[in-house]
Amino acid sequence: xxxxxxxxxxxxxxxxxxxxxxxxxxxxxxxxxxxxxxxxxxxxxxxxxxxxxxxxxxxxxxxxxxxxxxxxxxxxxxxxxxxxxxxxxxxxxxxxxxxxxxxxxxxxxxxxxxxxxxxxxxxxxxxxxxxxxxxxxxxxxxxxxxxxxxxxxxxxxxxxxxxxxxxxxxxxxxxxxxxxxxxxxxxxxxxxxxxxxxxxxxxxxxxxxxxxxxxxxxxxxxxxxxxxxxxxxxxxxxxxxxxxxxxxxxxxxxxxxxxxxxxxxxxxxxxxxxxxxxxxxxxxxxxxxxxxxxxxxxxxxxxxxxxxxxxxxxxxxxxxxxxxxxxxxxxxxxxxxxxxxxxxxxxxxxxxxxxxxxxxxxxxxxxxxxxxxxxxxxxxxxxxxxxxxxxxxxxxx
Amino acid sequence: xxxxxxxxxxxxxxxxxxxxxxxxxxxxxxxxxxxxxxxxxxxxxxxxxxxxxxxxxxxxxxxxxxxxxxxxxxxxxxxxxxxxxxxxxxxxxxxxxxxxxxxxxxxxxxxxxxxxxxxxxxxxxxxxxxxxxxxxxxxxxxxxxxxxxxxxxxxxxxxxxxxxxxxxxxxxxxxxxxxxxxxxxxxxxxxxxxxxxxxxxxxxxxxxxxxxxxxxxxxxxxxxxxxxxxxxxxxxxxxxxxxxxxxxxxxxxxxxxxxxxxxxxxxxxxxxxxxxxxxxxxxxxxxxxxxxxxxxxxxxxxxxxxxxxxxxxxxxxxxxxxxxxxxxxxxxxxxxxxxxxxxxxxxxxxxxxxxxxxxxxxxxxxxxxxxxxxxxxxxx
Ligand SMILES: Nc1ncnc2c1ncn2[C@@H]1O[C@H](COP(=O)(O)OP(=O)(O)O)[C@@H](O)[C@H]1O
Ligand SMILES: Nc1ncnc2c1ncn2[C@@H]1O[C@H](COP(=O)(O)OP(=O)(O)O)[C@@H](O)[C@H]1O
Ligand code: SF4
Ligand code: SF4
Ligand SMILES: [Mg+2]
Ligand SMILES: [Mg+2]
Numbered sequence: 173x174x175x176x177x178x179x180x181x182x183x184x185x186x187x188x189x190x191x192x193x194x195x196x197x198x199x200x201x202x203x204x205x206x207x208x209x210x211x212x213x214x215x216x217x218x219x220x221x222x223x224x225x226x227x228x229x230x231x232x233x234x235x236x237x238x239x240x241x242x243x244x245x246x247x248x249x250x251x252x253x254x255x256x257x258x259x260x261x262x263x264x265x266x267x268x269x270x271x272x273x274x275x276x277x278x279x280x281x282x283x284x285x286x287x288x289x290x291x292x293x294x295x296x297x298x299x300x301x302x303x304x305x306x307x308x309x310x311x312x313x314x315x316x317x318x319x320x321x322x323x324x325x326x327x328x329x330x331x332x333x334x335x336x337x338x339x340x341x342x343x344x345x346x347x348x349x350x351x352x353x354x355x356x357x358x359x360x361x362x363x364x365x366x367x368x369x370x371x372x373x374x375x376x377x378x379x380x381x382x383x384x385x386x387x388x389x390x391x392x393x394x395x396x397x398x399x400x401x402x403x404x405x406x407x408x409x410x411x412x413x414x415x416x417x418x419x420x421x422x423x424x425x426x427x428x429x430x431x432x433x434x435x436x437x438x439x440x441x442x443x444x445x446x447x448x449x450x451x452x453x454x455x456x457x458x459x460x461x462x463x464x465x466x467x468x469x470x471x472x473x474x475x476x477x478x479x480x481x482x483x484x485x486x487x488x489x490x491x492x493x494x495x496x497x498x499x500x501x502x503x504x505x506x507x508x509x510x511x512x513x514x515x516x517x518x519x520x521x522x523x524x525x526x527x528x529x530x531x532x533x534x535x536x537x538x539x540x541x542x543x544x545x546x547x548x549x550x551x552x553x554x555x556x557x558x559x560x561x562x563x564x565x566x567x568x569x
Numbered sequence: 570x571x572x573x574x575x576x577x578x579x580x581x582x583x584x585x586x587x588x589x590x591x592x593x594x595x596x597x598x599x600x601x602x603x604x605x606x607x608x609x610x611x612x613x614x615x616x617x618x619x620x621x622x623x624x625x626x627x628x629x630x631x632x633x634x635x636x637x638x639x640x641x642x643x644x645x646x647x648x649x650x651x652x653x654x655x656x657x658x659x660x661x662x663x664x665x666x667x668x669x670x671x672x673x674x675x676x677x678x679x680x681x682x683x684x685x686x687x688x689x690x691x692x693x694x695x696x697x698x699x700x701x702x703x704x705x706x707x708x709x710x711x712x713x714x715x716x717x718x719x720x721x722x723x724x725x726x727x728x729x730x731x732x733x734x735x736x737x738x739x740x741x742x743x744x745x746x747x748x749x750x751x752x753x754x755x756x757x758x759x760x761x762x763x764x765x766x767x768x769x770x771x772x773x774x775x776x777x778x779x780x781x782x783x784x785x786x787x788x789x790x791x792x793x794x795x796x797x798x799x800x801x802x803x804x805x806x807x808x809x810x811x812x813x814x815x816x817x818x819x820x821x822x823x824x825x826x827x828x829x830x831x832x833x834x835x836x837x838x839x840x841x842x843x844x845x846x847x848x849x850x851x852x853x854x855x856x857x858x859x860x861x862x863x864x865x866x867x868x869x870x871x872x873x874x875x876x877x878x879x880x881x882x883x884x885x886x887x888x889x890x891x892x893x894x895x896x897x898x899x900x901x902x903x904x905x906x907x908x909x910x911x912x913x914x915x916x917x918x919x920x921x922x923x924x925x926x927x928x929x930x931x932x933x934x935x936x937x938x939x940x941x942x943x944x945x946x947x948x949x
Contacts, residue, residue, distance in 0.1 A: 236778035236779070236780065236781075237749075237778055343867050345867065373634045373635055373805065373868070374634075374805055374846060374849055374850055375634060375845055375846065375849045375863055375864035376863070376867070377849065377850075377863075378848075378849035378850070378861040378862065378863030378864070379863040379865075381851075381861055382860060382861055382863060385860075400778060400779070402779070402853050403850065403851045403852060403853035404851055406851065406852075406853055407851035407852075407861065430853070430854070440780060441779060441780060442853070443783075444779040444780045444782065444783035445779055445808065445853045446782075446783075446786075446806060446808030446809045446811065446812045446813075447808050447811065447812070447853060447854055448807045448808050448810075448811045448835060448847065448850070448852075449811070449852075449854065449936075450808070450811040450812050451810075451811035451831055451832050451835035451836060452832060452835075452836050452936075452939060452943075454832060455812070456786070456787075456790070456812045456813075457812065459783055461783065461784065461787070462780050462784075464734065465748050465750060465751070
């Protein structure tokens, strides 16, 4: 039997991954009111995500608002304290480093924010905004800071002589460039870009997307690219993860994810994107209508978190959480009945991995597989058919 | 619980068959609309010489960058501009009645009855301190002689109709108790409570997730089919236009720069700004290695718009126009080369050829053949 190898390096590039996230969690406590504020519940914003980002590569993180994308980004930049899990950056787990221990990594991991208005201090000049990180981290001698600021402004396509202007004198797209110049100042190895173009007009979005691609190539920067715009993410990221209610439900290379999604949520999400090319056909595309709203992350559904809106849900979906199983060279999916639309079977593909029968009840003597939360892809994997074949005898018991 | 009024509502209108009588004017006719705002910094030329019309049962999509005059022109249709701070000229006829210069009482009778508007931000239309149900009932009471009870029953039906689960239990909720998608539905319910003949949706789904957007767009289409209303949908998303609109109006710097039937305009566009919009968005369904082609620069200031063609500072094709026409002379909105009812504001002598041979091969090489085909069919 082929075994899953929990710590196999990512097969995405020949290189070691720059960032590996393992079973990362962030629960925000909900406090009771009154004098003694006890924790009465938790917002399970991010609940056990694993992925890796190759050096100089890009991983896209998509999903609808509230699914935990920003929280994931803020955990990696350590703006938030992780509740559990590892964040391995160049083989150091930075998840639990103290502020002081974290300092050398601060410059290596930078963030670009969605809102080019609120993320820049309106009372500081562009020179101060871009120059401050240079000074704080002693990147260049004091008398060279301004030269470097000018260089950075030039890199992002702004007039280098505008260093003494204020953010209010720039348009939205230009402000986003200032934010990018600030992030580049420290020559980071990883940029967490949280909805970097969502606030911009479409024509300006393209300018900023192209700029990000240029700086990525020129400086070999890896990106965690967070966005809800599926087309922009497909354009930017060779690899894409889909989140739902704090979990990754599917992760794959972009061709696989966009052309052959295996998770019902990914299928619904993609079918909902309006397509310009529809103009030549007329009418609306056939789409999967999801019923109801996303449930609260304070009290998420048992088993599969998508089951309250899933048209394929069975008993097992309420009892067992589907593990993120690798079913292709660069394809993992978390669904008991994963498959392309219209070709899903009646037998869960997860039975062997979980050691349960098709009702979701444990089978005596069967052990659940270990290491299913490893990031990246293994060169050894079982495709969906193999999972199915192995599952069937169990299902009969 | 149903009252006669409720039964007469659009809930039962699905059975009716609408047949536009020949020769009748379109329900909305906007003619040479110009809107100016005098400000400390000067005169904001928000909308200039804008003309369009929408028939009942049809959807017009308006696209353009922010600040291009989409909202200002639509608000004029509802008579929402304060005459003391706005200079407005031209004509807007709704169901044959003139809106420009109409008094506030007439406008109030029109708003929320024959014409309704939904906004990007539902909280701007919903009062935080009143229940959703009371607000919808109030909008109904304003235009119908019914009891409060009947109005409330109507609110429940409307919420149910727009897909609020357990509407009867949620009708007394306050706006903050609804999710973003539900608030949007509640606002739509309120806008539709009096069976408007014209619905203006100003970026109704921009703030929403795609799955919720899909639900809202479906809802608008269902309601249109049942009730035969005219719809104007304002959006920056050409995908939404492609799937929803019968006709498109592309706006730039307060003017119409290209208009026409959706299929024609999106497959055979003839104005460089429209090309720019199409080439700056990535494709969700196709391979991804082609670089995006952004429109350089920023939209112009409407305090001091460029002379000549307003798009000229950003246009990559102006060197193909003889002389300095692009910088000195405003092009007229003239019939396009391909297709009936297709108009464009551009001096280029042969935009069709440029699009087919220069633009399309860059942005969608796989569509060149199809483009050629439509072109032949339409020009035959
Ligand atoms: N500081 C916080 N305190 C409490 N809850 C939070 C906080 N930040 C985010 N959340 C909650 O965590 C969930 C995920 O939020 P977020 O990561 O911002 O999602 P996304 O970026 O995908 O829209 C949401 O339910 C959100 O309300
Ligand atoms: N009340 C007003 N006073 C002055 N300028 C205004 C007013 N309302 C809108 N404008 C200006 O008119 C132009 C068009 O605005 P608008 O129609 O809102 O654009 P959009 O196409 O984004 O909807 C913008 O430049 C805007 O700043
Ligand atoms: S595990 Fe079950 S409920 Fe979850 S997505 Fe798959 S079929 Fe649907
Ligand atoms: S008129 Fe000239 S500047 Fe304007 S869009 Fe046409 S070619 Fe470009
Ligand atoms: Mg976010
Ligand atoms: Mg607007």
